[in-house]
Amino acid sequence: MTKRPAPEPVQIVKQRRDSVLRALVEGVPYVQFLGIAFERRGDELTGVMPFKDDLIGNPILPALHGGATAAFLEVTAIITLSWAFIWEDMESGALDVSDLSHVHLPRLPKTIDFTVDYLRSGLPRDAYARARINRSGRRYASVHVEGWQDNRDRMFAQATGHFVMPQRKG
Amino acid sequence: MTDKLKQANQFIRALPHARALGMQLQTLELGTAIISMPYADRLVGDPKTGVIHGGAVSALMDTACGAAVMSHPSHPAGTATIDLRIEYLRAATPGQAITTEATCYHVTRSVAFVRATARDEDSETPVAMATGTFTVEGGK
Numbered sequence: 001m002t003k004r005p006a007p008e009p010v011q012i013v014k015q016r017r018d019s020v021l022r023a024l025v026e027g028v029p030y031v032q033f034l035g036i037a038f039e040r041r042g043d044e045l046t047g048v049m050p051f052k053d054d055l056i057g058n059p060i061l062p063a064l065h066g067g068a069t070a071a072f073l074e075v076t077a078i079i080t081l082s083w084a085f086i087w088e089d090m091e092s093g094a095l096d097v098s099d100l101s102h103v104h105l106p107r108l109p110k111t112i113d114f115t116v117d118y119l120r121s122g123l124p125r126d127a128y129a130r131a132r133i134n135r136s137g138r139r140y141a142s143v144h145v146e147g148w149q150d151n152r153d154r155m156f157a158q159a160t161g162h163f164v165m166p167q168r169k170g
Numbered sequence: 171m172t173d174k175l176k177q178a179n180q181f182i183r184a185l186p187h188a189r190a191l192g193m194q195l196q197t198l199e200l201g202t203a204i205i206s207m208p209y210a211d212r213l214v215g216d217p218k219t220g221v222i223h224g225g226a227v228s229a230l231m232d233t234a235c236g237a238a239v240m241s242h243p244s245h246p247a248g249t250a251t252i253d254l255r256i257e258y259l260r261a262a263t264p265g266q267a268i269t270t271e272a273t274c275y276h277v278t279r280s281v282a283f284v285r286a287t288a289r290d291e292d293s294e295t296p297v298a299m300a301t302g303t304f305t306v307e308g309g310k
Contacts, residue, residue, distance in 0.1 A: 029215075034225070056187055057188070065188070065229060067233060068187050070225060071223070108215070108216055110261075114224065114256050115253065117253055118253065
């Protein structure tokens with residue numbers, strides 16, 4: 001009977017995943033400008049956009065700018081899609097992530113179209129978003145994103161987008 | 171700059187997110203708004219190419235469409251986006267400003283219909299096109 005290899009220590013696994021995610025997110029200036037961060041549980045990502053005055057569109061209400069909401073949902077879709085694209089190579093070791101300053105993360109998916117459905121005005125509070133990849137083929141992907149604030153059951157916006165996937169080498 | 175445009179520009183500058191993105195109103199009359207957004211490093215979506223993030227283009231589109239609704243001769247008292255669809259035709263050329271022209275082409279008692287086109291400085295082909303519907307708050 002062949003001996004099964006010992007499972008990777010959990011700290012190593014977490015450190016690898018968190019550092020790749022960080023490299024992915026911190027590499028995009030506009031994501032930093034909006035202050036968007038991602039929380040991770042296993043492979044599931046939740047986008048978090050902490051409230052700041054720069055995000056206001058209507059100063060009288062006040063409400064989040066529709067453009068900030070759209071950008072937040074689009075960022076969540078792109079990062080979730082890119083994360084899913086990287087995941088397998090990251091876990092198998094095909095993507096060498098030992099030195100992230102030199103790691104060649106794949107190109108980001110390119111947005112073809114993005115449709116935002118504004119359900120209620122965005123409050124001056126933190127916003128959260130989660131994306132579901134409905135289809136991801138070799139060239140195209142279709143993604144749905146849900147955005148909420150205080151209550152998970154009360155979405156303030158949702159969106160659907162189509163993307164061109166980066167081409168795998170070889 | 172006419173007084174009316176100056177006033178409208180002050181309005182745009184009073185929107186914190188529009189100001190943060192450096193948006194400038196060029197034209198605003200009879201349901202048409204032209205707003206430009208200068209290139210800036212903080213707006214970049216792909217650091218490998220320097221191309222502006224689609225989200226920043228979305229914000230520009232949304233602002234221009236909302237302004238177009240507000241400038242419609244039916245004088246809506248306020249507006250909010252119901253739905254906005256954006257098609258990204260090509261990557262914007264790094265270093266160039268993006269200018270959006272939005273037209274509110276029909277208004278009912280409760281809904282305004284808008285289309286918009288975003289261009290950079292060098293090509294006939296737009297960077298992006300948008301179709302949106304907006305609420306119409308208490309007209310007249």
